[in-house]
Amino acid sequence: MHPRKTRRLYTWLAVALVIVLLAGTAGYFNRNALAMWGFDTFFSKKIEKKLENSYKPLEGHEPVKTTYKKEEPFTMLLLGVDQRDKEIGRSDTMILTVIRPVDGAILLVSIPRDTYVDIVGKKTRAGNQWEDKITHAYAFGGAKMSVETVERLFSTHVDHYATINFTGFRDVIDAMGGISLPITEDLVNDDPDHEKFVVKAGKELYNGTEALNFVRYREDAGGDTSRAGRHQQFLNAIMAKASKVQQWSKIPELIDIMGQNFSTDLTPLHTIDLAKSMLETDNRTIYSHTLKGNGHRKVNHGAWYYFADEEDLAASKQLIAAWLDPAKTKAELPLPEEYQVKQKKPVQSLSAKSASAAEKR
16 A cells, blocks of 8 residues: 555546546547447447446535536546545545536636635635635545535536545556556656655556656656646547557446546446546547645745635636637637647647647657
8 A cells, every 4th residue: 555645646547537538449540430339239238337336426416507518518526536445534635627528628727726715515614714724624524525615616517526535546557457657758757855756768568556657747848738748648648548449348347447536426327328428529628727836834844735816717707608618619718828828729629639649659
């Protein structure tokens, strides 16, 4: 068992889980009626049955939309939970995601785990609002308190949630036979305050531990910007591998490996329909943004907190609202500031062409 700090992985992997494990069978290279027929005929019912144990609706938090229409954008809170045995654990990473199934666009707004917020539903002994790191919301009240805290932070409704406990994720990557990653120089994590590891460059395939270390690497000069790029490269790599025909028969096995490490209030049928609709879209694109801010202690020798920048928080709220507007086309969607400044496409857009090219290299 790895130390707690070694398991602080990135919740955006939940996006990969939903798309890869549930719909990778259709694949980039088989996006046609025959492939979808094959998925529905041989796998859909089996996967739907296996997902029943992962379906865990939140009491008292009903979706605003009672029916699902694939053209309608919706929000989903992705939680990466550091949990051992039967303990509740904490959400080491949190991402509010806007998913637009009709045009294949996904917006990821990452919330640093130490962000100082009002914890909704938690009060002090004096009856005042509890203020704390957002990561503690899950420890205090599970997914429900996390969802409601994020709703207050962004002034928006969260339609759904998904949690990942990463215990089994390394095994999933290994079961796929490893993935290809664009590592041109050794990644050496050796800061005294960080976990120690080395990921060697130039390998044809990387196993589960190496792949997760690739996205967890913290010691390059690019900081959060470089990490965001690696996140998207990882998503491309795992989706490209899952899309191969020989991976089809492994889908039920991969879900079994995840076991109880995945939960969501999306019904099994809704999850499958969502994944299929994303794969049927010709140009899938993921954009990401991390809340800006600064970290410091409120008092000497006190806890360290991350305080969100008010202007960036307001801009993020506007960005989320725009992406939830079903009247906007993909071309009309505003982009996070990172992409506006650089005036370039996101790192490794999840399109059919880019995935195909990456797999051929």
